[in-house]
Amino acid sequence: MSTTDSQGEGWPELVRATKTIVVVDVVESVRLMQANEADVIDRWRRFVHEVRSQVLPAHQGRMVKSLGDGMLLEFDDVLAGVAAAQDMHRSMQGFNLDRVATDCLQLRIGVNLCEVVRDHDDIYGSGVNLAARLTSLAKPGGTAISMAVREHLRDGLDADLEDIGECWVKNLPEPIRTWRLSSTVAPSEPASTTKQGLEVGVAVLPFKSLAPGETDALLGELVAEELLTCLSKVPYLSVISQLSTMGLGRRSHQSPQTLAKLLGARFLVQGSCARSGDLVRLHVELMDARSQQVVWAESTSVDMAAVLSGQAAAFAELSAQISRALVGREAERACTAVLPTLESYALLFGAVGLLHRLSLDDFNRAREMLDHLCERHPRSPVPKAWLGKWHVMRLGQGWSPDPKEDGQRALWQTSSALDLAPDHAPSLALDGFVSGYVRKDFATAERRYEQALQANPNESLAWLYRSAMLGYREQHDLAVESALHAQRLSPLDPMRYYFDHFISLTKLLAGDYAGAIDYGLRSLRGNRQHASTLRALVMAQALDGQVEAARAHALELLRIEPGLTISAFRARYPGQRQAQVDRLAEALAMAGVPH
Structure with missing residues (x-):
């Protein structure tokens, strides 16, 4: 795409590309300039230099432009853009040393993934404008991201994410689904080996593709899934869910110890893959995450058609070797049905x-x-x-x-x-x-x-759904442990809000209202649109005496589920204990849900 036809020769060529756009804005820049212009300019210039010389090279980013109180940056990769935003917040802290709070420079950052039109001097497009609008939704010292960016992040690994719902911003005709993020935090209840006799924690990371294409990247995910499927058949291994590990292969900036700690695994299975005609060449390693030592490695080739059909016998053999290396015995070979x-x-x-x-x-x-x-x-x-x-x-x-x-x-x-x-x-x-x-x-x-x-x-959904059944039957200790066990098996699941909801539900039914509220709020941070989360949270808050908070969340619930009534709740509630459903229905009534 070129503008030379309409604008004359010499105009820079315009190119369309998908980029991660980062817009940086200084909070209350006008007030700060009026108070001490020379000092603010000096700090801002030194900060911009640090971004140019350190942050951008570290994350392969480009500075499109720098203004007196902001910057426009672009990155090829979402993770790089988000990591750069976090680095800029941390870097700014060094320029605020020995200053009172009112003199500190704070950033608001907006991040969006979109198609842009770019040349050597600038970038254009509605997605750039959206990134700028997102800065208004960020807290001072914080970052706001779009749905397109959220899809590429793992809550609890890349950042601590908070869903703030659909937000209206200036000059846009529709609200935008927005998240706020802060720096990565460790899980509040770290994953651990389970109490069901599964003593060896193993995580299979997506294999690194040695080819750049998108299809080849998916091949690395599929290879990992096949290995995980075979390893999951060994009853004495605690194998982390594939949904938790999906996408972690791209996070090379995370150390093996960090990944293993977040996943609750002692050992990591990782490797590389490359297509060669009708074959897939594999290199597989088993690492002890504590010592970072490779305790076993193997290279082999697998028929591509067998990989796609889930019938590659090599994966069962590899899993058997991994199992022998871990626990001294051969794993059974088994493959489950997969999409071909x-x-x-x-x-x-x-x-x-x-x-x-x-x-x-x-x-x-x-x-x-x-x-x-x-x-x-x-x-x-x-x-x-x-x-x-x-x-x-x-x-x-x-x-x-x-x-x-x-x-x-x-x-x-x-x-x-x-x-x-x-x-x-x-x-x-x-x-x-x-x-x-x-x-x-x-x-x-x-x-x-x-x-x-x-x-x-290791089927995490079976443990999760079993917890609700046990809770409805009032087997409360088993119910809570089953829900926690499900989360241990999939600690970084993309649907983490869903696991938090079931823990909240089991704690609610057990009468642990404080615990139910804690996990309910965590679930809500992950997804504000989940009606079941809001129902459980409303009931827990009402029964805990937090009636005003329950009423506020009930209003949010009724916006999502406007037809909810006490009688409708009773009709579909799975629990068969009359005292249980009466208590929960009364809690909904206290929160203002109509009869």
Whole structure:
């Protein structure tokens, strides 16, 4: 794209590209300049020099322009842009030493991922304007990011993320979904080895692709998933969920000890892969994260078609060698059904991501994607099981125009998945959840969870959904431990808010209202659109005597689920203990939910 035709020769060529845009603004710059212009200019110039000479080279960024009280920066990579924003906040602290609070320079930073039009001198486009608008939503000393940026970050690893909902900003016709972030924090309840006899913690990181293409990057994720699937069959290993480790291969700035601590793993499986004709060349290493020593390594080649179909025997052999290196015995070779193409693999995880955004438009797009996968792969249980989950979430959000039909469709989808693969652990877990939530058939639900954990003792969803069933049955200690165990198996899950919600629910049912509120607020920080989180939080706050806070959250809940009433809650509540449902219904009434 060039402007020479319309503007004459000599004008710089314009190029379209997808970039991470970072806009930096100084808080109250006018007041600071009026108070001490020379000092502010001196500090700002030295700060800008430090950004140019240290921050940008470290993160491969470009300074588009520097103003008297702000900067416009661009990066090729989201993680680099966010890391640079955090570095700038930290760097600014050094320019505020020995100054009173009113004289300190503080930054507001906005970050957006978008397509821009750029030349050597500047960048243009609505996405640049959005990044600038995001600065107004950041707190002093903080950063605000768009949905497009949020999709690339891992809460608790890249930063501590807070969903502040859909926000209106100047000159934009629609609100924008926004998150605030701060520097990375360690989990408040660090992951650990479990109490169920799973004593060796292992995490399989996505393999580094030696080719630059997007499809090859997905191949690294798929290779890791195949290894993880085989390792998860070993009942004495605590294997971290693939959803928690997905995307961590790009975070080379994190040390093995940091990754292992965040994941709750002692050992890391990592490596590289490269396509060579019909083969995939693999190099696999097992690292002791504490000592950073490689305790086992192997190189091999695998048929590409076998990788895509989930039938590559080499993965079972590699997992057996890893298992022998860890615990002195050979793992059984087993592969579970997977989607047969990389394109489908990417489509599935895209659908799951949209499903848990809980924006109605995205939620319905997820349904279309899952329907497409069912048509493309009629013999795979995976998309059918997730469609069952879609219908249950539709009920839980209060979005169903026909709850009875959605309940029937949920049961039909999970049953269809089990007809195809009776021992598919995720399908068993989801069928158990549907049986308990929709049909209130806890006997079937319990049987399904047992079957899921027999098939895969590390199936985090089975532990998670089992916790709710135990809570409804008032087996409270087991319920809380089951929910915590699920989170230990997937400590960096992209759906961390979902795990926090179940911990909050089990603590609520156990009468631990303070704990329920703590985890409910954590869940809300991850996703403000989850109606079930808000319901549990409202009830916990009301029962804890925090009625005003409960009423405020009840208003937010009713905006998401305007049809919620006490009678509707009673009708769909899965718990069968009359005293339990009466107590919770009374809490909702205290918070102002209509009868």
